[in-house]
Amino acid sequence: MSIDRKTVDHVAMLARLALTEEEREHTQEQLSAILEHINVIAEADTSQVPATAHILPLENVMAADVPWKCCPVEELLANAPAREGEYFRVRAVLEE
Amino acid sequence: MAELWQLSISEALEKLARREISAAELTRAHLDRIDAVEGRVRSFVTVTDRDALREAEQIDQMRAEGKPLGPLAGIPLALKDVLCTKGVRTTCSSRMLEGFVPPYDATVVTRLRQAGAISVGKTNMDEFAMGSSTENSAFFPTRNPWDLDRVPGGSSGGSAAAVAVGEAMGSLGSDTGGSVRQPGALTNTVALKPTYGRVSRFGLIAFASSLDQIGPFARSARDAAHLMNVIAGYDPLDSTSVNRPTPDYLAALTGDVKGMRIGVPKEYFVEGVEPGVKQAVEEAIQTFVGMGAEVGEVSLPHTRYGVAAYYIIAPAECSANLARYDGVKYGLSVRDGAQDLVEATSITRARGFGVEVKRRILLGTYALSAGYYDAYYLKAEKVRTLIKRDFDEAFKKYDLLIGPTSPTVAFKLNEKLSDPYAMYLNDVFTIPVNLAGNCAISIPGGFSEGLPVGLQLIGPSFGEETLLRAADAFEHVTDFHTRWPEMPSPKRAAKSRK
Numbered sequence: 001m002s003i004d005r006k007t008v009d010h011v012a013m014l015a016r017l018a019l020t021e022e023e024r025e026h027t028q029e030q031l032s033a034i035l036e037h038i039n040v041i042a043e044a045d046t047s048q049v050p051a052t053a054h055i056l057p058l059e060n061v062m063a064a065d066v067p068w069k070c071c072p073v074e075e076l077l078a079n080a081p082a083r084e085g086e087y088f089r090v091r092a093v094l095e096e
Numbered sequence: 097m098a099e100l101w102q103l104s105i106s107e108a109l110e111k112l113a114r115r116e117i118s119a120a121e122l123t124r125a126h127l128d129r130i131d132a133v134e135g136r137v138r139s140f141v142t143v144t145d146r147d148a149l150r151e152a153e154q155i156d157q158m159r160a161e162g163k164p165l166g167p168l169a170g171i172p173l174a175l176k177d178v179l180c181t182k183g184v185r186t187t188c189s190s191r192m193l194e195g196f197v198p199p200y201d202a203t204v205v206t207r208l209r210q211a212g213a214i215s216v217g218k219t220n221m222d223e224f225a226m227g228s229s230t231e232n233s234a235f236f237p238t239r240n241p242w243d244l245d246r247v248p249g250g251s252s253g254g255s256a257a258a259v260a261v262g263e264a265m266g267s268l269g270s271d272t273g274g275s276v277r278q279p280g281a282l283t284n285t286v287a288l289k290p291t292y293g294r295v296s297r298f299g300l301i302a303f304a305s306s307l308d309q310i311g312p313f314a315r316s317a318r319d320a321a322h323l324m325n326v327i328a329g330y331d332p333l334d335s336t337s338v339n340r341p342t343p344d345y346l347a348a349l350t351g352d353v354k355g356m357r358i359g360v361p362k363e364y365f366v367e368g369v370e371p372g373v374k375q376a377v378e379e380a381i382q383t384f385v386g387m388g389a390e391v392g393e394v395s396l397p398h399t400r401y402g403v404a405a406y407y408i409i410a411p412a413e414c415s416a417n418l419a420r421y422d423g424v425k426y427g428l429s430v431r432d433g434a435q436d437l438v439e440a441t442s443i444t445r446a447r448g449f450g451v452e453v454k455r456r457i458l459l460g461t462y463a464l465s466a467g468y469y470d471a472y473y474l475k476a477e478k479v480r481t482l483i484k485r486d487f488d489e490a491f492k493k494y495d496l497l498i499g500p501t502s503p504t505v506a507f508k509l510n511e512k513l514s515d516p517y518a519m520y521l522n523d524v525f526t527i528p529v530n531l532a533g534n535c536a537i538s539i540p541g542g543f544s545e546g547l548p549v550g551l552q553l554i555g556p557s558f559g560e561e562t563l564l565r566a567a568d569a570f571e572h573v574t575d576f577h578t579r580w581p582e583m584p585s586p587k588r589a590a591k592s593r594k
Contacts, residue, residue: 015461018442038404051477055533061335075199081429091437
């Protein structure tokens with residue numbers, strides 16, 4: 001199955017990747033080629049088969065409700081690209 | 097006499113205990129080895145020589161004072177740069193994390209430190225563990241010590257090459273679709289992918305969380321058992337860690353495989369497997385027959401769907417996991433020239449990620465997007481069930497399965513870079529195990545035209561003891577694992593103090 005240009009633009013927007021014109025063309029070609037191979041799974045008979053999202057039969061794993069020492073704020077903020085006091089600084093999410 | 101960097105972990109532990117050598121000497125020997133060969137092999141993104149020597153001297157001091165020491169005290173190891181190390185840059189070989197210094201250690205790193213192991217550095221990898229050649233590193237490719245024109249495999253190529261060439265006595269990698277076993281196969285090292293949940297993933301930078309598992313590289317099954325004894329076990333910090341007692345893997349090494357039932361999956365000997373690989377694996381199977389194992393053919397009929405299912409599930413999970421790289425909390429952040437937050441995020445991600453990472457994020461986003469979810473992601477999860485059932489059936493009759501780790505020996509740099517799907521097919525025999533969650537090991541299984549052939553032993557969930565027992569028994573009657581690649585000798589060899 002081949003992917004059209006509109007789909008590439010949409011997926012790149014969803015993935016928050018600012019692709020160049022050249023990258024968009026390349027992506028269209030390569031994703032189409034990869035999907036052609038991947039489409040082999042359509043041949044597998046899965047009509048009576050449940051999905052496996054995760055291999056362990058785990059549900060609602062709870063942590064013990066005991067306080068423990070967390071990383072100091074300064075250490076956590078050490079990698080921040082921009083900060084203001086004890087906060088990460090970001091651009092306004094909602095602008096006028 | 098063998099150089100210090102050629103010792104096995106077992107031998108080194110004995111010599112350290114008898115005080116024939118010091119931890120500082122052993123560490124220095126490995127740092128010298130790094131000096132001598134690193135310019136050509138390039139296993140490391142970061143070498144932590146000062147920390148390593150300081151820690152080694154502390155171990156020696158503790159030994160001199162008669163203080164209790166951990167089971168790996170003084171053993172120099174290397175860590176894939178996907179494992180968080182407190183205070184030591186952890187890059188995932190990506191521009192996105194080029195300057196990232198984690199505020200905490202991964203649980204495996206904590207466990208190794210507590211055991212007294214010494215990290216000599218962080219190893220190169222395919223960016224964010226996506227790739228099979230280590231050519232996708234944003235910094236530089238690592239080369240195969242057996243032939244410097246060839247790749248060491250990937251994504252844990254640096255960890256594999258470092259052990260193969262004696263820059264470290266063992267190392268850790270991560271295996272999402274074969275990223276420990278395949279480089280193990282291509283570099284003549286022992287490389288184990290433990291059962292999902294056996295080793296904590298806390299502090300392992302996530303790629304595909306339902307598939308990722310940390311595993312060791314070593315130069316013998318015994319050395320791999322030493323590492324497993326330290327890294328395996330329950331960790332409350334990883335909600336998918338399995339709370340079940342950890343066996344003593346060294347005790348499993350009885351040297352005996354008599355009566356062990358070994359299945360040979362016929363789907364692992366199909367077109368595309370190089371004749372030299374096929375021949376080495378068939379000879380290895382005869383070796384097991386000679387040792388008294390009961391060998392028979394078995395079928396894993398859904399093997400042919402494995403790569404396709406994997407390249408839906410892994411990119412889908414990666415597209416979600418890598419959404420965290422938004423230029424806000426850590427990592428690369430490009431803010432100038434963007435109109436708004438969304439654009440700043442999109443530019444940051446476009447600059448920070450390399451070609452293969454972008455490709456997988458896009459593929460995964462597509463597979464999860466409205467209108468395609470059922471046809472791709474849900475279908476792949478159902479195929480995952482079929483692949484798991486294949487293994488469940490096979491393990492009713494057999495204790496382990498045997499076949500090639502990789503269909504080919506190490507290939508040349510640039511040979512497969514332009515064709516992503518050809519690169520993906522390197523993992524056709526390793527991927528099914530990640531999808532099913534069980535364990536497998538690649539061991540030195542022979543040579544084809546001077547290049548190593550990896551033999552893959554696949555076990556049921558929590559069958560690591562069986563794998564290590566069979567691997568160790570094979571080493572008793574073969575010498576493949578003892579061979580070294582021909583590299584220039586170190587500039588100055590550390591002398592042992594008698």
